[in-house]
Amino acid sequence: LFYCLSFIGLLIMRYTKRNIKRPFKVWTPVPMVMICSTLFLITVPLVFMSVERWYILLGLILVLTGTPLYLLLIYYKYRPAVFTRISSMIIGVSNTIFYTSSFKNTEDMTIEYSYQ
Incomplete structure (x- = not known):
C-alpha cells in the first residue's frame, strides 16, 4: 500500500512541480507498472481468499487509521x-x-x- 502511494505521489509531483531539481529521474511507465502491480497484490487476496480476507482488511484498516491521526496531530498541530x-x-x-x-x-x- 505504501509503495503504491509513493509511486502515485511521484507521478503527481512530476506533473505539478515540473521545475524542481530532482536527484534522480524515473521513466514514467515504471511507476505506472508498480502502481498496477501493487494494487493487484492488494486486491487479489481480498477477492480470492476467504479466511485471510479479514486479516488483510484488518491490516488495511489499521494502516489507514494513521491518515486521520497524522492530519490531526502533525498537520493541524493538535x-x-x-x-x-x-x-x-x-x-x-x-x-x-x-x-x-x-x-x-x-x-x-x-x-x-x-x-x-
Whole structure:
C-alpha cells in the first residue's frame, strides 16, 4: 500500500512541480507498472481468499487509521495535554527499562516538537 502511494505521489509531483531539481529521474511507465502491480497484490487476496480476507482488511484498516491521526496531530498541530502526559510516561518507562536517559526523573523532561 505504501509503495503504491509513493509511486502515485511521484507521478503527481512530476506533473505539478515540473521545475524542481530532482536527484534522480524515473521513466514514467515504471511507476505506472508498480502502481498496477501493487494494487493487484492488494486486491487479489481480498477477492480470492476467504479466511485471510479479514486479516488483510484488518491490516488495511489499521494502516489507514494513521491518515486521520497524522492530519490531526502533525498537520493541524493538535496537542492535547493527555497526549503529552502519556508520551512523557512512555518515555520515562522506556528510559528506565533500557537505561537510556540521563534524566533523574520524568519531571525534568520537556518534550519539544519541531516540525517544518
